[in-house]
Amino acid sequence: MAQEMTMWGDDIIAARNDGYSLSWLEQLSERQDRSDIDVESLPELSDNLTGRLHGAIPRPGLPQVGAYAFRTKQEVWGYNLRKLFEEAVSRQWSSATDVPWHTLEALPDDIERAECQLATFFTEVEFVAADVPGRFISSMSPDYDETRQFLLTQVMDESRHMDVFRKRALANGGGLMRRVDTTTGVVGGRTDDARDFIEMSSRLHILGEGGVLTLFRLGELMAYNDAEKTIYRRAAQDEARHVAFGILHLKYLGEACPERREEVHTYLDEAEVRQATGAGGENPAGSNALTSEALAVLLGGGKDKVDEGYNILMAIRKRQAKEYFQRLKSCGFDDRIHNGRVNPALLAAVKDS
Template sequence: MAVADDVFASYREYGREQGYDLRWLERRDVWGEGVSPRSRAGVLLQDVDHGLAAEVPDESRNLTGRPRGALPRSGVARVGNYPVRTKADVWLRNGAELYEEAVARQWSSATDIPWQAITSLPDDIERAECQLATFITEIEFVAGDVPGKWIAAITPDYYEPRMFLLSQVMDEARHLDVFRKRALVNGGGLMRRTGNPQVVGAVIDSARDFTEMSARLHISGEGAVLTLFRMGELMAYNDAEKHIYRLCAQDESRHVAFGVMHLQYLGSVETDRREEIQSYLDDAELALVTGASGQNPVARGLPSNAALAILLGGGEANVDDGYNTLLAIRQRQVKEYVQRVRVAGFGERFENGRANPMLEQYVQAH
């Protein structure tokens, strides 16, 4: 609440008489420019951030942790030597909106899943559920750890993507815990970790550039998992499992949207990096058609692949039917990947022969 000018002036005068330096009390140039809450959504970052606070520099020299829009102060020590301080490297349109959505849609694995709906299942189905849940727990760990390492690398001037990544880490912790609970809640237990010789997530984790990490994690890895979660109805045996897949898919769609929107921004402002981005997509496609990344639960050769076939087929006796459904899921993964890359502005690879030929067969044949 703003005080009247004469009251403000008298306070300041009183302070000076007492020997205090009250220059910090000077009013900012945005004084009096408040915002009203939206009727249902309340006060949102994208609304409240206006004027100076909304001015995002193309390059940031803010190494002192100064909040964007606050006045600098001389003599303050540097608190970070942020490697990510070029806007194009990390920015996306609507980052604040995505963050607000993440906050508004948090859920609890303890109370938002109707766990009581899980009853005794045939042994082969329960073991398959537990194997799949074990593998997903493993990849969710990577999905939290990797963006987590980048948060403190980003200058506070780009706080929107920073805070979105913080929300993603919370989401991934919840995914990790909900699948851990599923493995243990019905007496099955955690099963074998992946037998793939490659450490799960190693390629994503070795990325030295934020956009490289985002392309490998948000678009490639999480894109494939999102498609699988969206088809959760096919592999769920009760309402609890349906809820798990539905709620996780809701979160994953935000993570994938972050990657798509970031790639879209970077590709439009730094055209000299487009070829580099295409090379990340080359890798993403190789992983998609061969399972080379070791992080796609649907990929051949992983324990989760066989578990999925049992769940989708309805038991070990019908595993062949399950593998047919898995093929349909892989096809859908490819279709959704193509759609995301088009939205991100890199669709020319599907027209000019750059895309992986095996991928093109999927796209054209289905």
């Protein structure tokens, strides 16, 4: 940097002669190269209340614009979030141009209605998946900008998911159908009610989105054309990133802050009950009548083949449980599997799969 300053010397003198101070430029020569700003330099406790980006030079006398609720690295940060952000940026897609809508053809009424009911449900839950993490972004210290930036990409992804499922409901003559009740039958706290970031991320990223990811990955089983296959495939890529965020965050928290592990286990206790029973309607493959019947019609191939559809649905639930167990292992919370704390219905599903 000092070398650059020498190279710029004549320009600076000329600019000063024109009346510019350029004192801010001199500050650069006093600092080390910006590549030194890395994870190690992130503060464990952030006292940054002025909206200053981590690594920027502080200025005295600024108003304290941010009453940030989340100011510790251990509750906010996660491994490899910069890479995850870059991937999110490079994998954006468009519901208007990347989905082969021309492959939609008229479907039998029962199939079309089931598809539209499922699409209505996804449109609703994608709102939650955007709104809820979105609430936390401005509550975090800007010292942890990697987390903030990743969550912003999640909001964009979920916005696209809302859009694409709404378009599917409207595109083939069916239209939006019934709202799924996600407020009754809830065990413990809902994702929507979480006030703490770790609470929210455990419920949303690890359980809620994890279950949806399994379903999207199996989209070929319930798709009737290339447009639907593309929607599930593209949405699955995005959901995989959101779930990866939850894992990388929880893994770091579990290692950096073992005293909060029990708290996380309690969130998982509650969320597992919802996953296993379908209470609260968060798991579309759960026992919620509206979504499970729609899925059974799609998977079986018609309303006269729902029994066959339910058999496939049972296999999907087992797959959901199995992939959840893998996530627990990845984030270092699989002790609950080995010490008998994990939900018995999920354990039975995994043993049976």
